Amino acid sequence: MSGINKVILVGHLGKDPEVRHLDGGVTVASFPLATSETYNKDGKRVEQTEWHNIVLWRGLAEVASKYLQKGKLVYIEGKLRTRSFEDREKVKKYVTEVVAENFTILGRKSDFEPPVSTENTTPKSESEYTDVTDPSGDLPF
Amino acid sequence: MSGINKVILVGHLGKDPEVRHLDGGVTVASFPLATSETYNKDGKRVEQTEWHNIVLWRGLAEVASKYLQKGKLVYIEGKLRTRSFEDREKVKKYVTEVVAENFTILGRKSDFEPPVSTENTTPKSESEYTDVTDPSGDLPF
Amino acid sequence: MSGINKVILVGHLGKDPEVRHLDGGVTVASFPLATSETYNKDGKRVEQTEWHNIVLWRGLAEVASKYLQKGKLVYIEGKLRTRSFEDREKVKKYVTEVVAENFTILGRKSDFEPPVSTENTTPKSESEYTDVTDPSGDLPF
Amino acid sequence: MSGINKVILVGHLGKDPEVRHLDGGVTVASFPLATSETYNKDGKRVEQTEWHNIVLWRGLAEVASKYLQKGKLVYIEGKLRTRSFEDREKVKKYVTEVVAENFTILGRKSDFEPPVSTENTTPKSESEYTDVTDPSGDLPF
DNA sequence: TTTT
DNA sequence: TTTT
Numbered sequence: 001m002s003g004i005n006k007v008i009l010v011g012h013l014g015k016d017p018e019v020r021h022l023d024g025g026v027t028v029a030s031f032p033l034a035t036s037e038t039y040n041k042d043g044k045r046v047e048q049t050e051w052h053n054i055v056l057w058r059g060l061a062e063v064a065s066k067y068l069q070k071g072k073l074v075y076i077e078g079k080l081r082t083r084s085f086e087d088r089e090k091v092k093k094y095v096t097e098v099v100a101e102n103f104t105i106l107g108r109k110s111d112f113e114p115p116v117s118t119e120n121t122t123p124k125s126e127s128e129y130t131d132v133t134d135p136s137g138d139l140p141f
Numbered sequence: 142m143s144g145i146n147k148v149i150l151v152g153h154l155g156k157d158p159e160v161r162h163l164d165g166g167v168t169v170a171s172f173p174l175a176t177s178e179t180y181n182k183d184g185k186r187v188e189q190t191e192w193h194n195i196v197l198w199r200g201l202a203e204v205a206s207k208y209l210q211k212g213k214l215v216y217i218e219g220k221l222r223t224r225s226f227e228d229r230e231k232v233k234k235y236v237t238e239v240v241a242e243n244f245t246i247l248g249r250k251s252d253f254e255p256p257v258s259t260e261n262t263t264p265k266s267e268s269e270y271t272d273v274t275d276p277s278g279d280l281p282f
Numbered sequence: 283m284s285g286i287n288k289v290i291l292v293g294h295l296g297k298d299p300e301v302r303h304l305d306g307g308v309t310v311a312s313f314p315l316a317t318s319e320t321y322n323k324d325g326k327r328v329e330q331t332e333w334h335n336i337v338l339w340r341g342l343a344e345v346a347s348k349y350l351q352k353g354k355l356v357y358i359e360g361k362l363r364t365r366s367f368e369d370r371e372k373v374k375k376y377v378t379e380v381v382a383e384n385f386t387i388l389g390r391k392s393d394f395e396p397p398v399s400t401e402n403t404t405p406k407s408e409s410e411y412t413d414v415t416d417p418s419g420d421l422p423f
Numbered sequence: 424m425s426g427i428n429k430v431i432l433v434g435h436l437g438k439d440p441e442v443r444h445l446d447g448g449v450t451v452a453s454f455p456l457a458t459s460e461t462y463n464k465d466g467k468r469v470e471q472t473e474w475h476n477i478v479l480w481r482g483l484a485e486v487a488s489k490y491l492q493k494g495k496l497v498y499i500e501g502k503l504r505t506r507s508f509e510d511r512e513k514v515k516k517y518v519t520e521v522v523a524e525n526f527t528i529l530g531r532k533s534d535f536e537p538p539v540s541t542e543n544t545t546p547k548s549e550s551e552y553t554d555v556t557d558p559s560g561d562l563p564f
Numbered sequence: 565t566t567t568t
Numbered sequence: 569t570t571t572t
Contacts, residue, residue: 002386003176004151004357005191007221008288008431010498010529011144014569034570035144050146050222051569071570073529075286075433080148080221081191082237096223096237104284106433106496106529107568143527143572145498147431149290151357151388214388216292216427245425247292247355247388284568285458286433287473289503293426317426332428332504362430362503363473364519378505378519437565457566474565494566530572 005079007098009052010106011035013072017056019065029061030054030097031068033076053097054078060100067105075104146220148239150193151247152176154213158197160206170202171195172209174217174239194238195219201241207255208246216245287361289380291334292388293317295354299338301347311343312336312379313350315358335379336360342382348396349387357386428502430521432475433529434458436495440479442488452484453477453520454491456499476520477501483523490528498527 014032021027036049054076056064068074078100087093155173162168177190195217197205209215219241228234296314303309318331336358338346350356360382369375437455444450459472477499479487491497501523510516 002151002357002388003153003178003191004149004216004386005176005178005193006149006290006359008147008149009145010433010527011146012570012572032569035146036571037144037146038572047572049570050144050220052146052221073571075145075284077288079191080193080237080239082193091232093234095235096221098221104286104433106284143498143529144570145527147500149429151292151386216425218429245292245427247425284433285435285460285473285566286431286498287458287460287475288431290429290431291427293428317428319426319428332426332502334428334503334505357427361473362475362519362521364475373514375516377517378503380503435566435568455565459567461568470568472566496567 007076007078007080009033009035009054009076009078009098010073011052011076013068013070013074014051016070017061017064017068019061027058027061027065029056029064031064033074033098053095054100055081055097056100056103060102064100064103068103073106075106076100077102148217148219148221150174150176150195150217150219150239151214152193152217154209154211154215155192157211158202158205158209160202168199168202168206170197170205171238172205174215194236195241196222196238197241197244201243205241205244209244214247216247217241218243289358289360289362291315291317291336291358291360291380292355293334293358295350295352295356296333298352299343299346299350301343309340309343309347311338311346313346315356315380335377336382337363337379338382338385342384346382346385350385355388357388358382359384430499430501430503432456432458432477432499432501432521433496434475434499436491436493436497437474439493440484440487440491442484450481450484450488452479452487454487456497456521476518477523478504478520479523479526483525487523487526491526496529498529499523500525 011033014034017029017031019027019029031054033052033054034049035052036047038045038047040046076098078098080096081099082094082096084092084094152174155175158170158172160168160170172195174193174195175190176193177188179186179188181187217239219239221237222240223235223237225233225235293315296316299311299313301309301311313336315334315336316331317334318329320327320329322328358380360380362378363381364376364378366374366376434456437457440452440454442450442452454477456475456477457472458475459470461468461470463469499521501521503519504522505517505519507515507517
């Protein structure tokens with residue numbers, strides 16, 4: 001039946017995305033995302049961090065691997081999925097992940113460029129600024 | 142830092158809420174919630190159901206225990222929290238839960254009444270509805 | 283820059299969708315949606331209803347025109363858009379609309395069928411549901 | 424009936440909040456918020472900005488007036504409300520606003536401090552970092 | 565009227 | 569394992 005399963009997160013990547021190419025050519029990317037919350041306890045600031053397993057598929061995984069790196073601040077929209085797997089001792093375990101449906105980088109302009117590994121990047125015009133939301137669209141990369 | 146951790150679900154309760162009273166008088170309620178999604182696979186309808194562990198605290202737990210029962214359709218807003226615990230064999234395990242921050246019953250008026258343990262309920266007209274959103278407020282019950 | 287503009291509504295249609303076909307063959311549908319909230323004021327139940335202008339484009343408009351009717355309960359996800367227009371007296375006016383990006387009918391199975399123009403519908407069991415979320419997909423109708 | 428009316432925005436303030444104190448001592452703050460979206464049109468980047476009227480009440484208004492300024496990036500959660508008013512020519516008009524229910528500043532640390540009007544701010548320790556989400560809580564200011 |  |  002008509003259910004809704006929606007997750008909205010804003011947080012920082014704990015690691016660079018890890019990309020895998022499955023048989024059949026499907027790309028999957030994943031990374032941990034931290035969402036922190038601060039509140040007052042007995043007059044002291046307390047920060048509580050929650051870690052989320054983010055998984056991205058296909059085109060979204062490709063874009064993520066290119067534009068997201070450890071430390072970046074992102075808005076992520078997706079859905080919850082709990083799956084089971086067997087660990088090395090053949091014990092059945094469960095893990096809950098957030099399957100991303102789209103994401104947007106938040107932050108300064110420099111955060112919107114892929115990291116430069118070497119030399120030479122020709123200066124960017126103001127208008128080349130990149131948005132990576134909804135990569136199913138017609139992104140210029 | 143200022144993160145966002147938000148979950149929005151619409152689904153059916155898989156069981157009646159289970160209520161516990163902790164030391165100190167705090168009430169906790171929990172129940173499984175199913176959100177189903179249907180899609181087409183090779184021309185056939187496929188339904189995929191995702192189960193979520195819902196946890197409610199204090200006043201929200203009290204209201205849930207009174208107004209929610211197995212099978213009811215609810216809108217739930219909350220946040221993700223993953224916690225660890227030891228199972229009977231002292232193995233550390235993780236479970237991800239949705240800590241509800243508010244909920245609203247969706248459906249017909251009859252769904253908004255606590256179940257009647259005895260006889261006699263006069264028939265209700267389809268069109269009358271009641272709301273139980275934001276139970277931290279001043280609900281008339 | 284990377285902004286987020288998201289609206290989530292659950293409410294009842296105030297009218298049947300009004301469908302228009304623009305030059306070029308694009309379909310647009312629109313309808314008013316009521317979201318009601320009840321709260322306590324001085325010990326009395328007060329219900330406050332908010333009306334939203336919902337607009338749907340293309341395939342989503344087609345599905346809406348077929349499956350949504352006055353009175354139905356729907357979940358709608360979309361974005362805000364304020365546009366200006368001139369009224370009959372050539373006065374510039376503004377209206378804010380919710381441009382739907384997807385929707386899901388909530389309710390019983392009978393609510394998931396297009397209205398029957400003639401007689402006879404055999405009673406449906408309560409437990410059967412159908413989903414029309416994400417109509418951009420491969421709905422079987 | 425049980426409706427949901429929820430808006431989620433991430434965008435930049437177009438102006439400093441404008442604060443008013445109503446009779447009875449209630450504080451109201453308001454400001455325009457821009458959410459921008461970029462997409463490809465015929466191979467060119469196009470940016471489309473949507474402007475939202477944000478309104479905040481009571482404690483939330485106080486916190487907003489202190490911590491939000493023109494240009495800052497914020498996450499805002501609230502609900503839609505359309506109200507009517509008479510303009511100077513006694514013409515009835517409508518405006519749709521987003522009544523904020525909570526907000527969170529996104530951005531760098533410097534964005535989390537109220538602007539310094541004069542001299543002297545003693546250095547802040549790392550832990551004095553401020554979150555302004557859910558100001559109904561126990562904020563340290 | 566914002567930001568990238 | 570992130571960020572402020």
